[in-house]
Amino acid sequence: xxxxxxxxxxxxxxxxxxxxxxxxxxxxxxxxxxxxxxxxxxxxxxxxxxxxxxxxxxxxxxxxxxxxxxxxxxxxxxxxxxxxxxxxxxxxxxxxxxxxxxxxxxxxxxxxxxxxxxxxxxxxxxxxxxxxxxxxxxxxxxxxxxxxxxxxxxxxxxxxxxxxxxxxxxxxxxxxxxxxxxxxxxxxxxxxxxxxxxxxxxxxxxxxxxxxxxxxxxxxxxxxxxxxxxxxxxxxxxxxxxxxxxxxxxxxxxxxxxxxxxxxxxxxxxxxxxxxxxxxxxxxxxxxxxxxxxxxxxxxxxxxxxxxxxxxxxxxxxxxxxxxxxxxxxxxxxxxxxxxxxxxxxxxxxxxxxxxxxxxxx
Numbered sequence: 001x002x003x004x005x006x007x008x009x010x011x012x013x014x015x016x017x018x019x020x021x022x023x024x025x026x027x028x029x030x031x032x033x034x035x036x037x038x039x040x041x042x043x044x045x046x047x048x049x050x051x052x053x054x055x056x057x058x059x060x061x062x063x064x065x066x067x068x069x070x071x072x073x074x075x076x077x078x079x080x081x082x083x084x085x086x087x088x089x090x091x092x093x094x095x096x097x098x099x100x101x102x103x104x105x106x107x108x109x110x111x112x113x114x115x116x117x118x119x120x121x122x123x124x125x126x127x128x129x130x131x132x133x134x135x136x137x138x139x140x141x142x143x144x145x146x147x148x149x150x151x152x153x154x155x156x157x158x159x160x161x162x163x164x165x166x167x168x169x170x171x172x173x174x175x176x177x178x179x180x181x182x183x184x185x186x187x188x189x190x191x192x193x194x195x196x197x198x199x200x201x202x203x204x205x206x207x208x209x210x211x212x213x214x215x216x217x218x219x220x221x222x223x224x225x226x227x228x229x230x231x232x233x234x235x236x237x238x239x240x241x242x243x244x245x246x247x248x249x250x251x252x253x254x255x256x257x258x259x260x261x262x263x264x265x266x267x268x269x270x271x272x273x274x275x276x277x278x279x280x281x282x283x284x285x286x287x288x289x290x291x292x293x294x295x296x297x298x299x300x301x302x303x304x305x306x307x308x309x310x311x312x313x314x315x316x317x318x319x320x321x322x323x324x325x326x327x328x329x330x331x332x333x334x335x336x337x338x339x340x341x342x343x344x345x346x347x348x349x350x351x352x353x354x355x356x357x358x359x360x361x362x
Contacts, residue, residue: 002042002072005033014232019255019283021203038183041328043124043194044320045117047075047336050224051313057291066226066290068313073201077349078113078317079151081336081356085111088358107361109335113317116333118155120319123329124194125162127321133193135164136185138172140199149198165190169200170207227288231273231281240286244269252287265289294342299355309342312357335359 001007008029016023048070052063089108121135135156137149149166156162167175167187177186185192199205211218229240244251253264253272264272273281294309317333340354349356 002044014282017282018280022283024206041124041127041321041323043120043196044072044318045075045120045196045333046318046320047071047315048318049313049315051290051292051311053226053290054293055291058293060293060295063293065224065314067224068226068290071315074198075315075317076145076198077148077315077336077338077356078117078334079148082111082114082151082334084356085109085358103360108358109361111334111358113334113336114151114155115159116317116319116331117152118159120321120329120333121152121156121164121194121196122160122162123319124321125160127323127328128193130191130193132191134187134190135162135194135196136172136187136192137164137166138195138197138199139166139168140205141168141170143198145198163190164196169205173207226290229286231284231286233278237281241273241281244273244286250289252289254285254287255283292342297339299339299341301355306341310339311342312337312339312359313354314359 012022012026012029016026049068050065051068052060053066054060054063085108089105089110092103092105092108125133125135137153139146139149143149143166153164153166156164165187172187175188178184179186185195213221229243230237231241231244244253248266248269251269253269255262276284292311294311296308297310299306299310315336315338317335319329319331319333320327321329337357337359338349338354339357344353
């Protein structure tokens with residue numbers, strides 16, 4: 001889908017008219033397209049997030065998974081979730097006698113997200129074919145999530161002998177050089193084999209109908225899809241708009257943003273929709289609200305123990321490397337479990353809504 005120009009054009013031509021940020025991204029895409037794509041290979045490090053859903057929001061026995069979103073850039077917390085898993089496995093092993101044997105070690109699945117991230121980047125680096133080339137990680141100025149990112153850098157050096165440098169978009173704009181003939185990217189004197197984006201998904205980071213799978217697979221995927229509705233001028237979009245105004249508690253209003261804290265719930269859905277023209281509504285999508293049955297648990301945040309009803313969101317990392325139509329790597333790369341208070345709508349850890357957790361298999 002990411003290489004389908006007709007699909008990208010169809011979506012972005014509409015979206016770019018109502019969202020300045022998306023318009024600027026689309027201009028970059030069109031500029032590169034007009035110059036000609038010099039690099040046919042692309043690497044994706046993605047995360048697909050799921051919540052449990054039951055129709056009444058309480059009965060966990062009849063709950064089933066629903067996809068919250070598919071993260072295509074800066075899929076974070078792979079390293080910290082790996083360390084959290086190791087911490088929980090260590091604590092269980094050291095305190096097993098106190099747990100009365102109720103939980104077995106094999107109920108806490110091992111998490112190989114750091115290894116998955118590093119292996120994915122290394123596979124793309126090897127495909128580039130230059131032993132002296134570096135990997136470039138694009139980061140935000142004053143990056144708060146540096147400890148999650150550093151473990152990937154350490155693993156690349158330790159396990160693969162690959163060097164990684166961290167630079168902001170401003171630094172890249174100032175010091176990077178692109179060879180006009182070969183399109184080779186050089187940063188601070190080093191040729192770059194892979195550019196790994198951990199920034200660039202929001203405006204603040206910039207200073208300046210076809211089926212793709214077979215019917216059987218499509219049906220399996222659709223089982224986990226929550227309802228998604230357009231908010232354009234089509235009959236479906238108008239009906240979705242009216243339904244959201246009449247029943248705002250059934251939906252989430254989502255803009256084209258990453259990072260958490262951008263969605264609208266409840267009465268805020270009505271307030272936001274009433275501000276928007278029909279054209280401006282194209283920048284949003286309406287999603288059925290996932291009703292997650294509560295569980296009892298303890299959370300530790302900023303040194304304090306918080307006890308009460310919680311909900312957990314499971315993210316599965318995927319590593320995907322392709323060169324044109326040829327798939328070179330396509331594998332699972334670990335997982336992330338975030339737990340939050342049941343009454344909290346948002347789920348970001350860095351945004352202060354959730355904590356990193358480990359899944360317990362029962």
